[in-house]
Amino acid sequence: MIKKRFFVKIFSGYFLAAIILPLLIALFTVSIIRSHYLETLGAGLKAETIILETKTGEFLRKADYKGLRDYIGIIRKDISARITVVDRDGIVIADSxxxxxxxxxxxxxxxxxxxxxxxxxxxIRYSESTGTExxxxxxxxxxENGAAAWALRTSYYxxxxxxxxxxxxxxxGAVTILIxxxxxxxxxxxxRRIYLPVKRLAAASREMASGNFGARVVIHEKNELKDLADAFNELGAEIGKLIAELTEKNTQINTIVSSIAEGLIVVDEKGSVILVNSSFKKIAGTDCAGSGFYWECFMPPGFNGVLESALKKKKNCIEQLEINSRVYLCSATYMENSGHAAMIMYDITEFKELERIKKDFVANVSHELKTPLTAIKGFAETLEPEVKTADAKRYLEIIKNNTERLINIVSDLLTLSELEQPDVVFNGEEADIEAxxxxxxxxxxxxxxxKGLYVKTSFEPGMGRIKGDTFRLEQALVNIIGNAVKYTDSGGVEISAANAEGGIEIKISDTGCGIPEGGLERVFERFYVVDKSRSRKLGGTGLGLSIAKHIIQLHKGVIKAESEKGKGSVFTIFLPK
Incomplete structure (x- = not known):
């Protein structure tokens, strides 16, 4: 039907042009010929009238009307024009x-x-006398006086x-019909010549739409349609090449996705499942592909929150989830271009088990070391009055210092181990941050x-209290401020507290040696120290900031560090009210 309509449209256009144009030309030609012929006839009639006026005037001025009528009768035989003479009053004097x-x-x-x-x-007008135009x-x-006394009129039918x-x-008309x-x-x-190439192009387009990118159109005439066909053929070849490349890449991607050991799921902005790999199917225990929304096939505790956070907040989200007695690190990423979210599920059960074993080992060792270390320190202090020689005193001082350092490390490890317990409970009292x-x-x-340093404090009035464990908060601040004093040789330490949106912000700044570039990312890690030789000299354990971070996080707060080498550091703590 479409093909026929296309052909009919083309043919109809030429059909109308073939009829209307010759008709217009014919009518225009006839009109011009008639107008020209009447114009020529009028000019001839006017010339005859002028010639007749001379002789007619002689008869009229002599009042020889009979002679005039005889003259008109005779001259009428020689010309084809009718002759009429009218006087001033409109009365016809003579007519041929x-x-x-x-x-x-x-x-x-x-x-x-x-x-x-x-x-x-x-x-030119209709004559009532003759009944014709x-x-x-x-x-x-x-x-004789030069006045228009009569009118001489000639006329043609x-x-x-x-x-x-x-x-x-x-x-x-006959010529027009032939044309x-x-x-x-x-x-x-x-x-037909236009329609057939277009028909071939349409057929090739349908073949290409069905997946046959080898379809080609051959047009022999050298015109724009041939150029179009050549462009179509080039386009088909290029699309075929691109589709082949995309198919190959898609196969490679599918192979890679399928071979990923971690679970992978991709959902759109509405939560519909777009892609899952075989690892995710094993985790979910079902094939979520094509099942609609992800929550219809897999909805363990916390899983929805990670994906929804990525989709609604449009940012990356990382959470640890326990699913079917295994621990997974779930990383959800929001993809801005498509509005989709992709989640990768890393099975970290073995790592968590190793971490647990390590923590238990550290806790057990710390407990076992605490008693003998305390005994060593006590016996060293007992021996101190008995030692007389300088060398013996120096050796005993070394024993005491290192024993004290080990005791501090053990104490910090026990504290850290306690803070990392999943069932750790803080006293939910009203804490006065200023105090x-x-x-x-x-x-x-x-x-x-x-050391010649200053310690300054400043507070915004009306800060109020927060819900927290005063002892633990003091412990966190002791570790941070203690480090600030320990690593500052000139200047001092400033501590300020002020209201912030939803809580209180505490800033601890110093004018110390600062943290080198790259160290800020590790400053809260266990046993990380900025200056190892100085830390050993000052008795640092490398656990203070790690303990402080755990305490702040257990209060649902945030701690971050800013620093510039040689210019000091700033630690900012936010605690919600």
């Missing part, structure tokens, strides 16, 4: 074709009125002209003064 006595008054005839106005005019030419005939025009029109027929035949072949900071600052005033 009718009895002048029976003719009505002509004073209101337009050509007569123009003649009495001194003009010579040619007009006439071509008139009238001019004034002047008396236009019916003769119409007969000639009709004859001409019939001939033009129309020939044009229609030509239009059919032209339309806590002031108490901790007093602890380091003596040490700071000894």
């Amino acid at each position: 074709d009718s009895d002048y006595r029976s003719m009505e008054n002509h004073i209101y005839r337009p050509e007569i009125a123009a003649a009495f106005s001194g003009l010579t005019e040619t007009v 006439m071509l008139y030419c009238a001019m004034p005939v002047k008396d 236009v019916s003769g002209v119409n007969a000639l025009i009709n004859s001409l029109l019939s001939r033009i 129309v027929v020939l044009s229609l035949v030509a239009a059919f072949f032209i339309a 806590v900071i002031k108490d901790v600052a007093r602890i380091f005033e003596a040490a700071a003064k000894k």
Whole structure:
């Protein structure tokens, strides 16, 4: 149906052009010929009238009306024009074709009125006397005084002209019909010549749409359609090449996705499953592909929250989830270009088990070491009064210092182990942050003064209290402020607290040695120290900041560090109210 309509549209356009154009040309030609013929006839009539005026005027000025009528009768035989003479009152004096006595008054005839106005005019109008259309030419005939006393009018029957025009029109019509027929035949072949290549292009397009990218169109005529066909063939070849490359890449991607040991799921903005790999199917215990929404096939505790966080907040989200007695690190990523979210599930059960074993080992070792270390320290202090030689005293001091350092490490490890327990409970009391900071600052005033440092505090009025464990918060601040004092040689330490949106923000800044580039990412790790030689000299364990971070996080707060080597550090803590 579409093909036929396309052909009909093309043919119809040529058909209408083949009919309308010749008809318009014929009508225009006839109109021009008729107009030109009447113009020529009028000019001839006017020339005859001017010639007749000389002789007619002689008879009229002599008042020889009989001689005038005889003259008109004779001259009428030699010319084809009708001759009429009218006086000033519109009365017909003489007429070559009718009895002048029976003719009505002509004073209101337009050509007569123009003649009495001194003009010579040619007009075409319907004649009431003859009952047909006439071509008139009238001019004034002047008396002895030069006044227009009479009007001489000549006329032709236009019916003769119409007969000639009709004859001409019939001939033009015959030629027009012949032209129309020939044009229609030509239009059919032209339309067919356009339609067939388009038909081939349409057929090839359908083949290409069905997956046959080898479809080609061959057009031999050198025209725009051949250029279009060549472009279509090039496009088909290029698309075929691209599809082949995409298919190969898609196969590679599917192979890679299928071979990934971690579970992978991709969902759209509505939560519909787009892609899952075989590892995810094993985790879920079902084939979620094509099952609609992800929650219809897999909905363990916390899983929905990770994906929804990525989709709604449009940012990456990482959570640890326990699914079917195994622990997975779930990393959900929001893809801005598509609005989809992809989640990878890393099975970290073995790592968590190793971490647990390590923590248990550290806790057990720490407990086992605490008693003998305390005993060693006690015996060293007991021996101290008994030692007399300088070397023995120096050796005993080394034993005491290292024993103290080991005791500090064991104490910190026990604290860290306690904080990492899943069932750790804090005292949910109302904590006065301003009082806590002031108490901790007093602890380091003596040490700071000894090094020539200042310890300053500042507070925003009306901060209020937060819900937290005062002892643990003091412990966290002691570790942070203690490090600030320990690693600052000049200047001092400033501690400030102010209201923030939803909580209180604490800033601890120092003018110490600072943290080198790359160290900020590891500053809260266990046993990480900025300056190892200085840490050993000052007795640092490398666990203080790790303990502080755990305490802050257990209060659902955030801690971050900013620093510049040689210019000091700033630790910012946010605690929700």
